[in-house]
Amino acid sequence: MNLNEWTPICRVDEIPVLGARRVARPRGMDVAVFRNGEDQVFALLDRCPHKGGPLSQGIVFGTSVACPLHNQTIGLDDGCAKAPDEGCTPRFSCRVEAGQVFLDPVELATVALELEAPKAGPCK
Numbered sequence: 001m002n003l004n005e006w007t008p009i010c011r012v013d014e015i016p017v018l019g020a021r022r023v024a025r026p027r028g029m030d031v032a033v034f035r036n037g038e039d040q041v042f043a044l045l046d047r048c049p050h051k052g053g054p055l056s057q058g059i060v061f062g063t064s065v066a067c068p069l070h071n072q073t074i075g076l077d078d079g080c081a082k083a084p085d086e087g088c089t090p091r092f093s094c095r096v097e098a099g100q101v102f103l104d105p106v107e108l109a110t111v112a113l114e115l116e117a118p119k120a121g122p123c124k
């Protein structure tokens with residue numbers, strides 16, 4: 001896909017190091033765009049595969065993020081929980097050119113629209 005067909009999101013240096021920036025989507029859950037200590041950038045649905053925790057609030061280490069709710073480790077490159085935990089969250093294609101971060105507009109408009117953020121409420 002030609003670079004001018006990608007959606008510009010922000011500059012790499014606008015994402016906190018070892019943190020994330022949320023990208024809102026009109027018809028679906030936010031996407032979390034992460035930056036690690038090597039300035040690599042990754043994008044996942046902002047929803048932990050365990051119980052829907054906001055991964056954008058987690059701490060990045062290496063190529064993983066620790067979910068802020070129950071501390072499961074989620075791989076930033078594949079969206080999957082590290083063993084012995086299970087489950088994966090959708091990942092988004094991400095491209096960086098000259099310090100600018102781009103996401104795929106087709107994925108933004110179509111991926112994981114059926115998923116909702118969990119409702120807050122008492123534990124069962």
Ligand code: FES
Pocket residue numbers: 048049050051052053067068069070071072
């Ligand atoms: S919701 Fe992420 S570890 Fe439980």
